[in-house]
Amino acid sequence: MKNFKIFKGLVRKEFLHILRDWRSLTMLLGIPIVLVLLFGSVMTMEIKDANIAVVDHAKDHDSKELINLISTSEFFKLVKYLDTSDEIDEEFKKGTIRMAFVFDKDFGYKLHHEGHAQIQLIADGSKILTSPSLISYGKIIINKHIASKNPPSRAGYYIIPTVRMMYNKNLNGRYMTVPGIMSTVILLVGALMTSLSITKEKELGTLELLLSTPINRFLIMFAKIVPYLITSFISALSIIWAAKYVFEVPVSGSMGLLLLNTVLYILTALALGLLISTFANSQLTAMMITMTLLMLPTEVLSGMTFPTDSLPVVLQWLGKLLPSTWFNIISKGILLQGAKGGSLFFETAMLVIMVMVFYFWSVIRFKPRLQ
Amino acid sequence: MRIIRFIIVKEFIQIFRNPLLVLIILSQPFIQVLLLGTAGGDINYASVYVVDEDLSSTSREIISKMKGSDFFDIRGAALTMDEAYKVMEYKNINLIVHFPPNFEKKLIKEHSSKVQLVTNAIDAITASLTYAYSSEIIGAVNKDVAIKWSKKSLSNKAATVSIPYSYWYNRALISQYIMVPAMCVAMVVMITILLSGMNIVKEKEIGTMEQLNVTPMRKTHFIMGKIIPVWIINIVLLAIGLILSSLVFHVPVVGSLWLVFFLSGVVMFLLLAVGVLISVISNTQQQAMFFTFFIIMIFVIFGDFITPIDNMPSWGKAMAELNPQAYYSRMIHLVITKGSGIKDILPDLLKVSGLTFATLAVSLWIFNKKD
Amino acid sequence: MSQPEKTYSISVENLTKKFDDFVAVDKITFNVQKGEIFGFLGANGAGKTTAMRMLIGVLEPTSGKGQVAGYDIFKNSRKLKKHIGYMSQKFSLYDDLTAKENMRFFGGIYGLTNKEISSRTKELLTHFGMEHIEKERVSSLPLGWKQKLAFCTALMHKPDVVFLDEPTSGVDPSIRRQFWEMIYETAEGGVTVLVTTHNMDEAEYCHRISMMVAGKMITVDTPQNLKDKYKLETMGEVFLHLARGYEKEHAITAS
Numbered sequence: 001m002k003n004f005k006i007f008k009g010l011v012r013k014e015f016l017h018i019l020r021d022w023r024s025l026t027m028l029l030g031i032p033i034v035l036v037l038l039f040g041s042v043m044t045m046e047i048k049d050a051n052i053a054v055v056d057h058a059k060d061h062d063s064k065e066l067i068n069l070i071s072t073s074e075f076f077k078l079v080k081y082l083d084t085s086d087e088i089d090e091e092f093k094k095g096t097i098r099m100a101f102v103f104d105k106d107f108g109y110k111l112h113h114e115g116h117a118q119i120q121l122i123a124d125g126s127k128i129l130t131s132p133s134l135i136s137y138g139k140i141i142i143n144k145h146i147a148s149k150n151p152p153s154r155a156g157y158y159i160i161p162t163v164r165m166m167y168n169k170n171l172n173g174r175y176m177t178v179p180g181i182m183s184t185v186i187l188l189v190g191a192l193m194t195s196l197s198i199t200k201e202k203e204l205g206t207l208e209l210l211l212s213t214p215i216n217r218f219l220i221m222f223a224k225i226v227p228y229l230i231t232s233f234i235s236a237l238s239i240i241w242a243a244k245y246v247f248e249v250p251v252s253g254s255m256g257l258l259l260l261n262t263v264l265y266i267l268t269a270l271a272l273g274l275l276i277s278t279f280a281n282s283q284l285t286a287m288m289i290t291m292t293l294l295m296l297p298t299e300v301l302s303g304m305t306f307p308t309d310s311l312p313v314v315l316q317w318l319g320k321l322l323p324s325t326w327f328n329i330i331s332k333g334i335l336l337q338g339a340k341g342g343s344l345f346f347e348t349a350m351l352v353i354m355v356m357v358f359y360f361w362s363v364i365r366f367k368p369r370l371q
Numbered sequence: 372m373r374i375i376r377f378i379i380v381k382e383f384i385q386i387f388r389n390p391l392l393v394l395i396i397l398s399q400p401f402i403q404v405l406l407l408g409t410a411g412g413d414i415n416y417a418s419v420y421v422v423d424e425d426l427s428s429t430s431r432e433i434i435s436k437m438k439g440s441d442f443f444d445i446r447g448a449a450l451t452m453d454e455a456y457k458v459m460e461y462k463n464i465n466l467i468v469h470f471p472p473n474f475e476k477k478l479i480k481e482h483s484s485k486v487q488l489v490t491n492a493i494d495a496i497t498a499s500l501t502y503a504y505s506s507e508i509i510g511a512v513n514k515d516v517a518i519k520w521s522k523k524s525l526s527n528k529a530a531t532v533s534i535p536y537s538y539w540y541n542r543a544l545i546s547q548y549i550m551v552p553a554m555c556v557a558m559v560v561m562i563t564i565l566l567s568g569m570n571i572v573k574e575k576e577i578g579t580m581e582q583l584n585v586t587p588m589r590k591t592h593f594i595m596g597k598i599i600p601v602w603i604i605n606i607v608l609l610a611i612g613l614i615l616s617s618l619v620f621h622v623p624v625v626g627s628l629w630l631v632f633f634l635s636g637v638v639m640f641l642l643l644a645v646g647v648l649i650s651v652i653s654n655t656q657q658q659a660m661f662f663t664f665f666i667i668m669i670f671v672i673f674g675d676f677i678t679p680i681d682n683m684p685s686w687g688k689a690m691a692e693l694n695p696q697a698y699y700s701r702m703i704h705l706v707i708t709k710g711s712g713i714k715d716i717l718p719d720l721l722k723v724s725g726l727t728f729a730t731l732a733v734s735l736w737i738f739n740k741k742d
Numbered sequence: 743m744s745q746p747e748k749t750y751s752i753s754v755e756n757l758t759k760k761f762d763d764f765v766a767v768d769k770i771t772f773n774v775q776k777g778e779i780f781g782f783l784g785a786n787g788a789g790k791t792t793a794m795r796m797l798i799g800v801l802e803p804t805s806g807k808g809q810v811a812g813y814d815i816f817k818n819s820r821k822l823k824k825h826i827g828y829m830s831q832k833f834s835l836y837d838d839l840t841a842k843e844n845m846r847f848f849g850g851i852y853g854l855t856n857k858e859i860s861s862r863t864k865e866l867l868t869h870f871g872m873e874h875i876e877k878e879r880v881s882s883l884p885l886g887w888k889q890k891l892a893f894c895t896a897l898m899h900k901p902d903v904v905f906l907d908e909p910t911s912g913v914d915p916s917i918r919r920q921f922w923e924m925i926y927e928t929a930e931g932g933v934t935v936l937v938t939t940h941n942m943d944e945a946e947y948c949h950r951i952s953m954m955v956a957g958k959m960i961t962v963d964t965p966q967n968l969k970d971k972y973k974l975e976t977m978g979e980v981f982l983h984l985a986r987g988y989e990k991e992h993a994i995t996a997s
Contacts, residue, residue, distance in 0.1 A: 023654075027661035035668050042687035043678045050681065092539060093711050095701070098681060111532065118533050125541025126708040128549045130679045133496075135536045136503060146532050157516045158483040159429070159509050163502055166459065168492035176494045188664065196660050281391055283656045284569045287663070288395045291565060295667070296403055296557055300410045305677040307494050309465075310416045312409050329463065336493050343461045377850030381839065388838045388879075578834040584800045585828040586851045587820050 006215055010223035017197075018227050025231075028193065032185045032235040033242060039181040040247045043305075044173050047133055053080035053091055055102040062108030066119075069145055070101065075137045085122075092124050099123045099134045111146075167252075167336040174247045179331040180304025182239045183324040186262075187269045187298060190232050191290050194225055194273030199286040202277065211366060221363050225270040232266045243335070252338030261330050261344075264351050268323040271358035278365035298324040326350045374588055378596025382570075386600065396562065396604060400611040403558040408551040408620060415441065417465035417501045421448045422455050427475035429516065433468070433486070436508045443504070455489075465491050466501050479520070540625075540708045547620045552703050553676055555612040559605050560674070560696045561667055563639055566601045567646025568663040572653045590738055594731075598643040602636070609635055625710030631703065634716060638699045641723050644730035645695065651738040670696040698723050750809070751776045751903050751934035752797065757806035759792055766792040768957040769806065774936065774950075776902075779929050781948030782938040783981060789957040790938040791831070791907060797936070798828050798905050811902040811934075824852065827896035827904040831911065833888055837881040841872070841891050844880060845898055852899035859898075866894045870924055886917030893924055897933070904928065906937040910944065922947050942978035953981060955988050 018025055052070070056063050071078035080097060082088060091097045102120040104110065111117040121138045123131035168175045201207035210220055240258070243249045251258070273290065280286035299305060301319035308319055319325045326347045333339035333347075341348070386392060419437060423430050437443040446464055449455040455467045469487035478484035488505055492498040538544045571594075574580040583593065613631070616622040624631070645666060653659035672678055673687065674696030680688060691697040698719050705711035713720075752774040759767040767789045774780040782790040795801040797810050799819030808815040813822040835844045842863060849859040867873050872894065875887060883891065889909060896904055906925070910918045925947075929935050937948065945951050945965060952962040961968065961984060968980045 021655070021657070024657055024661060027658070027665070031661060031665050035665070035672070038669070039672050039678070042672065042683045042690075044682050046682060048682070089539070093705065093709055093715055095705075116533065118535065121534060121536035123536065123538050125538030125544055126549055126704045127679065127681070128541070128544060128546045129677075130681055131538055132544065135538075139534050139536075142532055142534055157478055157513060157520060159433075159478065159513055159516070160483055160485050161488050161502075161506055161509050162485050164487065164489045165492035165498060166489055168495060168498070173495045175492075185668075188668075192660055192664060196657055200657070279391075281389065283660070284566075284573065285389065285392050285395060287569060287660050288392065288565060291561060291664070291667070292395060292399065292402060295561065295671075296407055296554070299671065299677060300407050306410060307416075307497050309418065310497075315406070315410050318406070332493055333460070337460050339460055374851055374853065377847055381836070381843070381847045384843060385836065385838050577837070578830065578832040579836060581830050581832065582828070582834040582848075583851070585798050585823060585826070586848070587823040587853070588851050589820075 003216065003219060007219050007223055010215075010220060011226045014224060014227045018231065028189070028231050029235050029238075032189055033238040035185050036178070036181050036239045036242055037246065040174055040178045040242070043177045043181070046173060047075050047130065047137060049077040050075060050098045050130075050134055051079045051096060052076045053082050053088065053097045053100045054078060055082045055085055055088070055100060057105040058103045058107035060106075060108035062111055062117075063103040066103075066142065066145055067101070070138070070141055073137075073141055075134075075141075088122055098127070098130070099138065101138065175249055175336055176303075176332070177305065178243045178247045178249050179335060180302070180328060182236075182243065183265070183302065183327045183331065184295075184298045184304055185239065186232060186236055186266060187272075187322075187324050187327075188290070188294050189235070190228060190266055190269030191273035191276065191294060192287065193228050193232075194270045195276040195280060195286040195290050196273075196283050197228075198224060198274060198277035199280045199283050202280075203282060207366075217363050217366060221274060221359070221366065225267075225274065228270055229263070229266055232269070233263060236262045236266065249335055251335055253334035253340065257341055258331065258334045261327070261334070261348060261351070264348065264355065265323060265327045265330075268327075268351050268355045268358065271355050271362065272323065275358045275362040275365075278362045294322075294324075298322055301325065303328045323351060323354050326354075374592045375596045375599070378593060379599050382597065382600040386604075396566075396608070397611075399558050399562055399608055400555075400615055403561075404551060404554045404612040405615050405619060408547060408554045408616065410550065417443055417497060417504070418462075419443050419445045419466045419468060420455050420458050420464050421445060422450070422452055422467060422469045423448065424472045425470040425474035427470075429475045429478060429512070430470040430486075432515070433470075433508060433512050436512060437468070437505070440504065440508065442500075459489070459491055463491065465497060466505065468505070478516070548622050548708065549704070551616040551620045551622050552707050553700060555609060555616065556696060556700045556703055557671065557674070557676055558612060559609055559635065559639065560642060560670055560699065562608060563601060563605050563642040564646045564649070564663055564667055564670075566604065567598055567643045568649040568666075569656055569659050570597055570601070571647065571650035572656055572659040575654065576656055590735065594647055594735070594738075598640075598647065601643060601646070602639050605639055606632065606636065622707070624707050626706035626712065630706050630713060630716075634702045634706065634720060635699070637720055637727075638695055638702070638723055641695045641698075641727040641730065644727050644734065648730055648734040648737075651734050670694055673697055675700045692722075693726070695723065695726070750774060751778070751811060752780070752936065753809050754797070755807040757793070757796060757808050758804045759789075759796060759801065760804045765957050767796070767803075770952075770954075770959040772952055772959065772962050774934055776934055777929050777932050779925060779935045779937065779947070779949045781945050781951035782936065782954060783940070783942070783945050783951050783977075784938075784954035785940060785985070788954040790954055792957075793954070794905055794907055794936070794938055798826055799823050824899070825902045827899070827901035829889075829892045829896045829904070829906045829909055831908040833885075833892060835880050835888065835892055835895060838879065840877050840879050841867075841883070842876045844891065845895050848895050849898045854899060862898055862900075866897060869927075870894060886913045886920075889913055889917070889921060890924065893921070897928065901933065903934040903936065906935065908938055908940070910939075910941070918944075942976065942981055945977040945981075951977075953984055955985050956992075958988075960984055960988050 054067055056067060070076050080091060085102055088100045100122045102122065104118045107117050119142060121135050123134050125131060198207065211217060244251055276289050277286055280289055301311065301315055302322050302324035308316055308325065311319065330344050330347045333344050421434055438445050449458060452469060458464055459467060467489040469489065474484050474486065488502065490498045490501050541548050649659055649662040649666065653662060673691045673694045680691045680697060702716045702719050705716055750773045755771050756769045757767060758769050770793060782793065784790045792801065796803045796815060797808065799815060799822045803815065810822055811825040813825065815822060839847065845863045846859050849862060854862065867876055870890060872890060875883060880888060910921050925935055939945060948965065950962065950964050952959050965977055972980055972983055974980050974983060
C-alpha cells in the first residue's frame, strides 16, 4: 500500500511535467497521427498516368492503333513523340518521362506478313521501385491487344489459373503500408520520449537522487513510463481510427486483441527508450542512438515497405531484433487476416520477452552510483 | 571570421570530449549505408504451399517448374485447402497452388481445366508479382502439354509480338546501385538535421546562450560557427559512405565525383538551415527533438526514398518541391547513375539555394526577435 | 567619433521598461562612479534583473536615457557589450570544456588576440589563486570554484564595468567571502561593479546600494548612511522598513 502511494505520487509528478509543456504535449499527440495520415495518403505503388514517350518508326495503322490504346489506358499518359531512340536519353535526364515504347520499322507489315513484330520497352533503371511494374503493365496491354486480334484456336489445351487474392481483394497497397507506418511511428515516438526525458533527468542529477532513495527501483522506472504509456495509447487509438475510417483498412479480427497487443508494443517501445537512456550521456546522444537504431531500420527491415522475405538473410535476422517486425505481423494478422490470439502466440511472446529484457536490463543498469 | 573560428574550435572540442557521440556519428556510414544498403527494393521471393488433389503428371510438372524457378520457394504440401489456409494465416506464406481432383482428366477431355491460385495479398506488390510469375509458368506448361498431346503444331498461325525491354542506366536493375546512394542521402539528411537541430537549443537550455548574448558576437557569426562543424562532419560521413559504396557494392559513379560532393555541400546548407530553424523555434531540447523527428520523417516520406514521388497525388508532388531530401536524392541519382552534368542539375541547385536563403532569413529573424 | 564624458561609469535617467501594461522598471535614475561597487537590492520580481538586462544591452528600454561605460544603451549596444562583463545568475560556462578552454573561448568571442588571451588567462588565474584548476573540466569543479571561474571569464576582455547577477547564490559563506575579496580587488583596479542581490548581508559589502520595490528605485545611498538615517542595526531591517513604508504609502494613494 505504501508502495502504491509512492507510485501514485511519482506518476502524478511525471504527468504534471508533461502537461506543463503544452507544446511538447501537442506534438506528442499530434505528430503520430499527422505522419500516418500523410504517409498513408502519398504512399502508393499503384501506377497511374505515368508519363511516357513513343518512338514510332512504323507510323502505320497497327502501331497507331496500339499507341492509341496505350495512351488511353489508365496507366500511361503519352507526353512526347520522339523521332529517334537517342532522344530518350535526354528526356530521361530531364526527368520528363518514365518509360518509352519503341515500335520497329514496318511494324504492321511484319505483324501481318511475317507473323512476328517487335516493340521495345525502355524504362529508367534508376527507379527500381516503379520501373518493373511499368514494364509489366506495358507488356500486358500489348499482349492483350495482339491476342484479341488472333482468332481463338480450338486445338490447344489450356490450364486456366483462377486467382483468389486473400485478405486484400483489390490489392490495395495501403493494407501493408498503413500498419507499417503505424508501428514505426509508435515505436519511435515512444522510445524517443522516454530516452530523452530520462537522459535529461540524468543530466540534471534528479534521477540519481531519486534512485538513492529506498523506493524500489522497478517502481520508480515504471512510474516514469506510465504517463507516456497513456499518451502513446491515445495516439495509437487515433492512428487505428485513421487506419479504419480514413484508409478503410478492415478490422477483420478482434479489436480488443489489437488494443491489447498495442499496449504491449507501446511498453516495448518505452522500455527500449529506457534502455537507450542508460547508455546515453546527453539528450543529443540519446536522440542519435534512438534515431540510428530505429528510424531507417524499422522503415527498411520490419516489413513496412519491403516484404521481409526478400531481404538478405543477415538483415532478416537483424529485423527480428526490432519490435516493429513482430508488431507488423501482429497488426496485419489481426486487421487483415482476422487472426485469433493463438496464431499470433509466437509474435506476442517475442514482444513480451523484449519488454522483459529491455526493462530489467535497464533497471539493473540504473544502479545508483553513490560516490 | 576569427570569432567564427573560435566557435568552430569550441564545437569540435565539445564533440570530441564525448567519445560515445563520436562513435555514434562515425558508425553512421556502416549502419545506414553498409548494412541497410544491402536491402533491395526488389521482390524476388514467394513462399508456396501446394494442395495437390490430382497427383497427375501435369500437376507435378507445374510444381517442378515452380521448384526450378528462383522466385518460388515450395515450403510444403497440405492435403486439404483448410489446412493450407491455416498455414497461410500462421506462417504468412505467399501462395497456395490448388489442383482439384480430376484436374488432368478434365484437361484432356475438355481441353481446359482450372488450377486455383490463392495469394496472400496483404502485400499487393508481391501478390501481383506472384500472380504474374505463376501465370508465366502455367503458360509454359500449356505449350509443353500441347506439344506432348497433339500432333499439330499450334501457335504458328497466330501472329506474335516480342516485347524486349531494357532498363537504362542500370541494366540488370541492381537495386544496390540505387539503394546505396539513397542510403547515403538518407544518412546525411538525418545526421545534419539531428546535429544542428539540437545544438543551439542546448545552449539555451544550459544557459550559455544568455552569456553569449552579452558578448559583442553577432548572431550570424554564432550560427555559422555552429553549422560549419556539422557541415564538415557530414562531408566526412558522405566520403566514407561513398568509399563503402564503391568498395563494397561497386556502385558505378557515371558522373563527376566532385559534382557529387559539390551538390551535397550545397544541399547540406539547406539541411543546416532547417536545423537552425528548429533550434530557434524550440525552447527545450525535448521540443527540438519532436520537431527534428517530425521533419526528418516528413523528408523521408516525401523524399523518393521508399515512397516513389512519381506515384504521388499532385499535392504530394508539390510537398516534395519543398523537400531537401527529394532534391538531394534526385540530383545524386542524376549524377551518379545517369552521369548528368552541372547543367542538368542547375535548376535544382538554384531552387535549393533559394530555399536555403529563405529558411536562414526566417531563422535569423526569429532568433533576433527572441533576443 | 568623440569620446563621451567619462565622469560616470553608469548614468541612468528615468529608465523605464514596460511589458504590455506591466511596468517592470519604472523611471529609475542613478549614477555610478568608476571603481565603485554598486548594489541592486530588492526582492525577487522587483525589477533588478530587468534593469540589469537593459544596462547590458540585451533588452531594449521603453523610455528614458542611459549610458554605460560611455556608450548609449539605445544606440550602441554592440559597442557597449565590448566594454562590459557579465556573470549571470544561472551558471553559464561550458561544463565539458576545461577552465582554460572556457576562458580562451570567451576571450576569442570578445576579439582578443591569441597573445592577449594567453597572457590574460594566466594573469587572472594567478591573481586569484586558481592556477591549479586551469586544466580541469568545469563539470568536475565545486560550485564555488565554478562561480569564481565565471567571474574571471567575465573579466577576460578587461571590461570597464562588470555586472554580476546574484553571483553568490547557493555557495557557502567561506566561498562567498573569497568571492567578495575578488570583487574588491577588481574594483580597486578601477573596474566598476554592479551587483544584484537579495541577500541583505551582502548589501553591507557594497559602496552604495539602491533598493528596488515594484519596479521603482526607492532609495540610493551608502549602507552606513541608510542605517544611520533610520537608526537600524542591519541592512535587512532597513530594507524591510523601506519596503513596508513604500507599500503603505502606495496603498493610501491608491485608495
